Amino acid sequence: MSNTLAYLLDKKIYINLTNHCTNDCIFCLRNDKDDVVGQTLWLDDENSTAQDVIDQFEKIYAQCPSKEIIFCGYGEPMLKLEVLKEVAKYIKKNYPQIRVRVNTNGHANYIYKRNVVPELKGLVDEFSVSLNGADKKEYDMYSRPKFDEAYKETKNFIKACSNENISVVASIVEGYKGKHLDLEKCKTIANDLGAKFRVREWIVNGY
Ligand code: SF4
Numbered sequence: 789m790s791n792t793l794a795y796l797l798d799k800k801i802y803i804n805l806t807n808h809c810t811n812d813c814i815f816c817l818r819n820d821k822d823d824v825v826g827q828t829l830w831l832d833d834e835n836s837t838a839q840d841v842i843d844q845f846e847k848i849y850a851q852c853p854s855k856e857i858i859f860c861g862y863g864e865p866m867l868k869l870e871v872l873k874e875v876a877k878y879i880k881k882n883y884p885q886i887r888v889r890v891n892t893n894g895h896a897n898y899i900y901k902r903n904v905v906p907e908l909k910g911l912v913d914e915f916s917v918s919l920n921g922a923d924k925k926e927y928d929m930y931s932r933p934k935f936d937e938a939y940k941e942t943k944n945f946i947k948a949c950s951n952e953n954i955s956v957v958a959s960i961v962e963g964y965k966g967k968h969l970d971l972e973k974c975k976t977i978a979n980d981l982g983a984k985f986r987v988r989e990w991i992v993n994g995y
Pocket of ligand 1: 809810811812813815816817818861862863864892893918931
């Protein structure tokens with residue numbers, strides 16, 4: 789048993805900080821499988837420190853000097869905000885050429901009851917936020933959030949990123965088991981919030 793806090797996929801280093809999430813998306817990989825490219829991503833515990841993450845990152849980077857790291861994994865990385873900040877700070881200080889991306893559900897400002905985005909300026913190059921719906925009804929059906937204001941909060945988070953001039957992509961998963969979203973409407977919402985728009989076609993294994 790061990791905690792996989794960093795792993796390599798498509799020559800990019802992914803950082804897996806937690807198994808917890810404030811969503812329970814119907815297409816979440818966690819519902820279908822225990823691993824990504826053979827790496828078990830279920831953590832034995834939630835007590836890992838930034839140094840634990842950095843140690844694993846360094847081992848992988850020594851073998852494959854990646855140009856990008858992505859906070860993603862089997863849970864919502866922003867739930868481990870302080871660890872994420874510390875790791876991102878380390879990367880930016882020691883490997884300024886590496887691009888740092890955070891894949892998030894956009895609930896952080898609701899969770900921490902403050903706007904955390906300015907704290908990440910200079911540490912995160914891009915946020916990819918799961919928009920997953922043209923309205924609350926669609927969002928709730930896909931994302932099954934654990935609090936009622938989640939759709940509104942997600943949109944507010946996207947706007948908070950663009951307000952800070954941090955690159956932000958609003959993404960949706962399209963075609964999950966034959967379900968379809970209003971792509972034009974989602975794109976308009978994303979662009980109005982100052983975000984780029986990305987459609988991820990649903991595929992069975994998620995990669
Ligand atoms: S937001 Fe991401 S980690 Fe959370 S349930 Fe959805 S797909 Fe899974």
